[in-house]
Amino acid sequence: MKKTQVYKATEEKSVPGPGNRYELAIDESVATELLHHLIVWVQLPDVERRQLDIRLAGNVLTIKEAEEKVIDFTNLQRSQIVGNSPELKTCLNQVARAACKEDAVLICGETGTGKELFARAVHQNSRRDGENFVVVDCRSIPESIAEKLLLGQPRSARFGHHGLLPQANKGTLFLDEVADLPSSTQRLFYRLLQDEKYRPVGAVTDIRVNFRLIAATNRNLQQLAEQGKFDPVLLHMLQQHVVEIPPLRKRKGDISLLTDYFLTNFCKSRNIALKEQSPEFQEMLNSYPWPGNVRELENSLVQALLAARNKKTLFPKDLPSHIRVHVKKSSVGRKKKAVEDFSFDDDLFGGLFATDNPL
Template sequence: MRNLTERCCREYSLDQSLFIKMNILGNSPQFRGVLEKICKITKCDAPVFIDGETGTGKELVARAIHYLSARKNCPFVAANCGALPDQLIENELYGHDKGAYTDAQESREGLVAQAEGGTLFLDEIETLSHKGQITLLRFLQDMQYRPLGSKRVKTANLRIISATNEPVEQLVEQGVFRKDLYYRLNIMSVALPPLRERSGDIKLLADHFLQRYQAQYNEPHKQFHPETLDGMQYYDWPGNVRELENLIHREFLLSDTPMIKIEEFCDGNMERRTNSNDRRHKKLFRQSLKDAKAKIISEFEADYLSHVMLQAQGNISEAARIAGKERRTFSRLLDKYTIEKSHFKS
């Protein structure tokens, strides 16, 4: 992780310590691609669309893009679109002047003005109502807006980063989310892999959170039981990094001994956990059998290709031999899933 971070920092003139401070760390090939994408995105000012399951760190990535960009000294304003009342969407975004309506006793800045010069992060963008989508689309066309009750049109200078944990492309096809808005938001994109697909990162993150709580509670002698760390590797983590972090925090506080042993991750208990209903499949149940099956196969292929490339240390010919594929066919599969061989070389 540190070597990759240092390389990115050299190429993009970034402070390497910021990634660690922002709790953005990992050494899996899947995560390395994310880190490199962040480095590239910080050098431009285009809108960014972040896609990832709940708990994968979408807001952390949005903050990293902001604080590692030229806008770092200006505000980062985060808003959850699901909390924006439909009837007040323009007021929330644009604000109002004094006297704009009966209860407007004083002027109030909206989210756009609060983020002036910086970044406006719109989380759960898929929850915007139809009216909210039209309002945002109109703003994105020329970055101009008018606070309620004002006669003066203002021009905003900010970056828009949006995020979702839902299949927005499917919502676009269903007509639930506007296609033109999606295209305007999705200029640059970051797809965050779920924790279960980040081979090796679970232990890295667990140790990172453990060290944080050791320092926070001044209990440096607490450690994980080896069985606990081993068991963590076989759990699917439907809540992703957030679930891991919260679990470690809780177990750290509850442990009466220096050795933290989480029974759910030990021996036979793991069979019960891995055989339980996997919540991550709930989204698939909303899709047709054909689409759900294709998604599962796609995820498996990408994970399998990464695994054999890691085993072959980036050697495509060796990886193709392990997979029982012709080199040319194997290379096409790597291209299909945008898997770079450079990510796997030691």
């Protein structure tokens, strides 16, 4: 087993016995560094992983225990993913688990939840960090030129270009809204994942390619596959690792953190003083269901800042009108329902109003 300078190994030895297990002694001072880079170890081939134990700060960790440490979301680089709610933590653990592997990843979430941010988090926390992260918007790819756009053409061809797939070699290819990928291109991708090679349009020889595929969707791919609208083989390959992003209405605990984050960034970019938030403003943000999720929250806060102008504090009236109307209607509806649900208990109050009551 080769030494790895990343972990500053002080000792390396093979342990006699079945399986020829290995130990790697690590100084306690570099324990944190090891955890940060442990992802390299858990990507070893299965045979080597089963034979590997890591001695960390005086304790021997099995590879399973090592994986459990590295998949902890607290070790993740998660730029622009803001929040600490239990729902988000569950999602981040899924991101960490996917980042440790090389298989395809499917990211599911409603419009506006930030699927590309989570895809980038998988890339940035994988061994492919530092290589290209190529984004493909599947909604904008006409079927007639999809293969040419993705695979490229030889330089000798007219308007020859390298294509998006070669750009992702050694890196990650992100298919945004994969449900809109043309059917012929869906078949192309499962062949790419199986064979790890492709042939540019007009070429006569295949080219080897090494890329990580991450796809995202806001639709039910299983249902589409049953309806014959999505390739079931490609779906099976994408489902090896699934990251489910919770909608904002299910992570209400993150709204205040997101609000502070967006307001701070916007005020800093415009070189204006950070505005305060009235309690009523915060209450309205928490009362609204945010069907457009984080993207709608960000856009609404920008509108609120523009509406507030030179005021030092943000109030509900600064928010877009459709938010105020929805929250007010919901409040009235809840009060009306509470009144309708209220009824006298005949056993308790009936006798009190009886005509023969001596009182």
